[in-house]
Ligand code: C2E
Ligand code: MG
C-alpha cells in the first residue's frame with residue numbers, strides 16, 4: 001500500500017516524524033536551561049477538610065514560564081522531563097523550594113500545614129536518588145519531615161508494586177507520608193492497595209467532573225470512598241469545581257477536597273496570604289439525601 005501511494009507519503013511520514021522528534025528535542029534543551037535559569041516555580045493549591053472547612057494541606061504544582069514559549073503546561077513538559085531524565089532535577093527543585101517555603105511560613109508564624117510534592121514513577125524505580133534528596137533537603141532547610149508529603153500516581157504505584165511499597169515504607173521511616181494520586185485510573189487490586197503504608201487516596205478529577213450527572217462516575221466515587229474508609233485512609237477529591245460537586249461528595253462521605261471551587265493553584269505569595277488569613281470554606285448545611293430525590 002505504501003508502494004502504491006508512492007514515495008511522497010513516505011517522505012511526508014518521515015518529515016512528520018522528524019518534526020516531532022525535533023520539537024521534543026528543542027523542548028528538552030529549553031527545559032534543561034529552564035532549570036538553571038530560574039524559569040521554574042512552584043504554585044500551591046489548598047486542600048480543605050469537609051468537616052471543619054479549614055485548609056489542611058496543599059499540593060505543589062510546578063510552573064514553567066519560558067521566555068520564548070510563555071507558560072508551558074506540566075502536562076506537556078513532564079513527559080519530556082521523564083523521558084530525558086530531567087525529572088530528577090525538577091523534583092529536587094520542587095522539594096527544595098517547597099521545604100524552604102514551608103519553613104519560611106512557619107518562621108512567619110503562619111498556620112502550619114503539610115505540602116505535597118508530585119513524584120514520577122521513574123523516581124520510585126531508582127529510589128535511592130529520591131530518598132537521599134529528601135534527606136538532604138530536610139536537613140538543609142531544617143524542616144520537620146512531617147510537613148513534607150509525596151504524591152505518586154496509582155498507575156506508577158502499581159507498575160511495580162513491590163518496589164513502590166518498599167520505597168513508601170522507607171519514606172515513612174523518614175516521617176514522609178505518601179498519597180496515591182489520580183486514583184481510579186490505574187487498576188489497583190484491593191489486596192495490593194492494602195499493603196501500601198499510605199495515608200491518602202486522591203480521587204481522579206475525571207470521576208468528579210460529571211459526578212452529579214453520570215451515575216457510573218457517582219458509583220465509582222462512592223465505591224472508592226467506601227474502600228478508603230475500610231482501609232482507614234483519608235480520601236481527597238480532586239477537581240472540585242462547584243457547589244454541586246461539593247455537596248455530592250459530602251453526601252458520599254468524602255473527607256477532603258481540592259479544586260477551583262475553593263482555589264486555583266496560587267503563587268507562593270497568594271498562598272501565604274491565604275494562610276495568614278486562615279481562610280476557611282463556608283460549608284452550608286447539607287440537604288439530606290431523602291430530600292434530593
Ligand atoms: P495532578 O498531580 O493530578 O495535579 C492536579 C492537576 O489538576 C493540576 O494541573 C491542577 O492545576 C489541576 N486542577 C486542580 N483543580 C482543578 C479543577 O477544579 N478543575 C480542573 N480542570 N483542574 C484542576 P497541572 O498543574 O496542570 O498539573 C498537571 C499534572 O502534571 C499533575 O496532575 C501532575 O501529574 C503533573 N505535575 C505537576 N507538577 C508536577 C511536579 O512538580 N512533578 C511531577 N512529577 N509532576 C507534576
Ligand atoms: Mg498530584
Ligand code: MG
Nearest residue numbers: 181182202238
Ligand atoms: Mg491527580
Ligand code: MG
Nearest residue numbers: 153181182205
Ligand atoms: Mg493528574
